[in-house]
Amino acid sequence: MASRQFDPPSGTRDFLAGVLRTRERVFTQIREVFERYGFEPLQTPAFERLETLTGKYGDEGDKLIFKILRRGEHEATGEADLALRYDMTVPLARVVANYGSQLPTPYKRYAMGPVWRADRPGKGRFREFAQCDVDVVGSASPLADAEVVCALTDALDAVGVRNYQVLVNSRQALSGLLEVYGVPAELGGGVLITLDKLDKLAPERVAAELVEARSLPAHIAEALVNDLTAADAVERMHTTLKDSEAGRAGLEEITGLLELAAGKVGRERIAFTPSLVRGLDYYTGVIFEVTAEGMPGSIASGGRYDGLISALGGPDVPACGGSLGIERIIGLLSDHEGDVHRxxxxxxxxxxxxxxxxxxxxxxxxxxxxxxxxxxxxxxxxxxxxxxxxxxxxxxxxxxxxxxxxxxxxxxxxxxxxxxxxxxxxxxxxxxxxxxxxxx
Amino acid sequence: MASRQFDPPSGTRDFLAGVLRTRERVFTQIREVFERYGFEPLQTPAFERLETLTGKYGDEGDKLIFKILRRGEHEATGEADLALRYDMTVPLARVVANYGSQLPTPYKRYAMGPVWRADRPGKGRFREFAQCDVDVVGSASPLADAEVVCALTDALDAVGVRNYQVLVNSRQALSGLLEVYGVPAELGGGVLITLDKLDKLAPERVAAELVEARSLPAHIAEALVNDLTAADAVERMHTTLKDSEAGRAGLEEITGLLELAAGKVGRERIAFTPSLVRGLDYYTGVIFEVTAEGMPGSIASGGRYDGLISALGGPDVPACGGSLGIERIIGLLSDHEGDVHRxxxxxxxxxxxxxxxxxxxxxxxxxxxxxxxxxxxxxxxxxxxxxxxxxxxxxxxxxxxxxxxxxxxxxxxxxxxxxxxxxxxxxxxxxxxxxxxxxx
CATH class of the missing domain: 3.40.50.800 (Anticodon-binding domain)
Known part of the structure; x- marks a missing residue:
C-alpha cells in the first residue's frame, strides 16, 4: 500500500488543471443560467451541527454522514458534534428558518458545491462530489414548478447536453391511481418503490414483486403495471384518474406544467410519463426527470415537496426544486485530460x-x-x-x-x-x- | 440557546446572495490574474488522511485539525482516520509527490478555497475561511520569486486595493545579521520570533524581550534593534552584511527581487525592509509582506521555502509562494450587504x-x-x-x-x-x- 500513500483519500479526487477547468467552465455556464432566472446563490458551511443533519433521511441516511470529532479535552470522548453536509436541502431548510425575513419571498436559491457521503466508493460514485440545486421556497404556484424545470433544461442547453427528454408525472396522480385500484394507503409507499423499478426491470418482474413483496393481489398488480407501461398509457391515465379527486388534481398539475414549460423546453422534449415514480417519498406534487440519449439513469430531476422544509426543521412552506446530475454531466462532457488550455x-x-x-x-x-x-x-x-x-x-x-x-x-x-x-x-x-x- | 439553533456552527458563516456575489467576483478577478501568469488551478479534497496532516506544523498545528470519525463498525472506537485540510500547502506537497511526472516543471499552481481550523472563533477569525495561494514548485530562479510577488500585487490591483506597500527581506540576510552580531545559531530561531514583533511593540520592549526571553547580552540586543529600526536601516544592512557570506547572498536575493519586480509593482511601492522577519521558520530565501494604508497586519505575504515540500512529505525541490489575505481583503471591499444585484x-x-x-x-x-x-x-x-x-x-x-x-x-x-x-x-x-x- 506504500505507493498509494500520496493518493487522495478513498472516494475523493484531486482535480488537476485540465479537468478542473472543465468543471469550472460548466459551473460558470450553469450559474449564468440560474442568475438569468433570478435564482440567488447561497453558500453554507461544509459542516453543520450533528443534530442538524441526523434523523433527516432515516437510518440509511445517517449511515452516510461523515462525523467530526469533538476537539481539545473533549476529543478523548470519541464523540462527534459536527458533521459534513451530505446534501444542499437540509442546509437550505436551516437557512430559511434562520433568515426568514431577510430572504426574498418566495426565496429562489441555487447552490453549487461539494457534499460528502460515506458511501462505498465505486465507478462514478464518490465520497466527495458536487451538487447543483435550484429550489423555490414559499410558492405554491405552478409557475414555480415550471421555472425549476426550465432553469434546469436551459442549463443543460448551456453546457451542451443534447437530445434530452423531460419526463413528467405527479405524486397526486400516482396516489389517485393507487386509490382507483383499491391499494390500501398503508401499502402505497412500498408499491411506489416497486413501481419505480419499471425503468430497469421487465414489467412481469415488477408485477411479481408487487405480489410477493407488497402483498398486492395478482390481478391488481398486473393491471397496474399494464396501465403504466401500455403504449397508450397517457390516454389510460386520463380515463382512469377521472374517478379520483387526487387523480384529477394530479392530471391538472401535469397539464399545467406541460403548458407552462413547453414553450421553452420544446413540446417534443417534455411529456407526461405515467411510469415515472421517483423513489423519494417527500414529493407531494409534480415530479420530473430528465434523461438523455445513450445515458443510463437521469441527468436532472426534481419536483414539488411541500412538506419537506418543515420536516427538515424549517418553517411550514410550500416548495419545489430540482438538481442537475452534475458529476454525470461533467463526466459526459470532459475527456480524460479535460480542457486544453492555450x-x-x-x-x-x-x-x-x-x-x-x-x-x-x-x-x-x-x-x-x-x-x-x-x-x-x-x-x-x-x-x-x-x-x-x-x-x-x-x-x-x-x-x-x-x-x-x-x-x-x-x-x-x-x-x-x-x-x-x-x-x-x-x-x-x-x-x-x-x-x-x-x-x- | 434555542434561538441559536438555526445559526451556522460556531466560527462558520452562511453566505447569502449579496456577500456571496462579492466573494465570487473577487475570486474571479484574482483567478483571471493568476491564469494570465500561467499559474494552473488545483483543487484537492476537503479532507485528507489524518496521517497526511498531523505532525506537519508541530503540536500547536495539530490542535487546529478537525478530525473525522471512522465510520460503520469502527465509529464506536472514537478514532479518526480523516481530517479537514487546514492549509493549501500540505495538499500541494502530496500532489507533487503523487503526480510528479504529470505536472509541468516547474509546477506553478494556484489554489482558492476553504480551509478549516479549530481555532477559537473571534472577530475576523473563522473556523472555515478561504485561502488563496500561488506557489512555484521546482524552480530556484529569482524570476520565480518575482513572479509570485507580481501575481499577488497584480491581483490586489485587480480587486481594487489601493495604496499598498511591498516589504521585502531575506531569511539569509537575517541569518547573516545574527552571525555578524555573534548570536549563537541555536538562539537564532527564538531571536527572530522576538524580532518579528518590531511591527507591533516599541523597540525598547523588543530589546528587553531579547534579553529576558532569548538570553542575548543587553548591548547586542540594543544594537540589533537599533540597526533594524534606524531611519538608515537599509544602508546599515548593506554595510553590516558585507562581513557574512549568508548576509551577502541575502542582499543579492533582495536586490534581485527588487530589480525584477519593480517594473511591474512600481519602484515606490516595493522596498527592502530590514525589520521584516515573518515568524514561520520554514522560509529559506526572500520573504515579503504587503501592507495597506489603514489596515492592521498584512494583506499578502510569502517567500521562498526550499525545504518545505520535502518536510511535508513531497520530493526535495526548491519552491516559493505566497498567499493573499483573502478574507481580510473581502472584508475591506464589501459592506455589510455585499453587492447589490439588479x-x-x-x-x-x-x-x-x-x-x-x-x-x-x-x-x-x-x-x-x-x-x-x-x-x-x-x-x-x-x-x-x-x-x-x-x-x-x-x-x-x-x-x-x-x-x-x-x-x-x-x-x-x-x-x-x-x-x-x-x-x-x-x-x-x-x-x-x-x-x-x-x-x-
Missing amino acids: LDVAATVIAEDTSTELAGFAARLRDAGLSTEIYLAASRKLAKQLKWAADRHARFALIYGASDKEAGVVTVRDMDSGEQAQIPTNELAAHLIRRCAPSR | LDVAATVIAEDTSTELAGFAARLRDAGLSTEIYLAASRKLAKQLKWAADRHARFALIYGASDKEAGVVTVRDMDSGEQAQIPTNELAAHLIRRCAPSR
Missing part, C-alpha cells in the same frame, strides 16, 4: 542578464490581457525551452538572445508554424495582441 | 390565465440574456407585486392585464422613473434589450 506567450530565457527585460515584456503582455509565462527552470538551452513552450501549448515563444538585445528586437516564434519574426521591442505588445486576437 | 425584468402576474404568455415573455427575454423573474407568490394585487419588483432591484416591471392582452401589448414600467409604456408583445424583447443595454 498559453498566449512563453518567454524563453537563454541569455544571461536579460531577466529584467523579460520580466518587463511579460508585464506589458499580461497588462494587455495575454497569458504569459517566463521559463523558470535551470536550463539555458533553447531547444529544451522551446519544448517547454510546446508542452505549455503556447501560441508564441519569445527568444531574446544577445544579438536580439543588441538589435533592440525580440524574436517571436509562432509555435504552430515554426515561423520566426524579429519584432522591435517597443512594438512587441501591439504585435502579439494583434496576432492573438482572432482566436480569442 | 434584476433586468420583473414580470407581474395580475390577470388570470396569462401564465403561459408570461412564461413565454420570460423565456424570450432570458434567451436574449436579460435576467428575468416572474412573480411566484399568491397575491394578485399590482401594488404588492410592484413592491416585490422594487425589492428585487428590477429595472423594469412587466404588467400584462386583461386590457393589455386584448390590445396585444405589454405595459413596461421603468422602475426608476415610474414611467410606463405600452409595447406590442412581438417587440417586447427588442425593446427591453435596447433599454437595458447602456447600463450593462
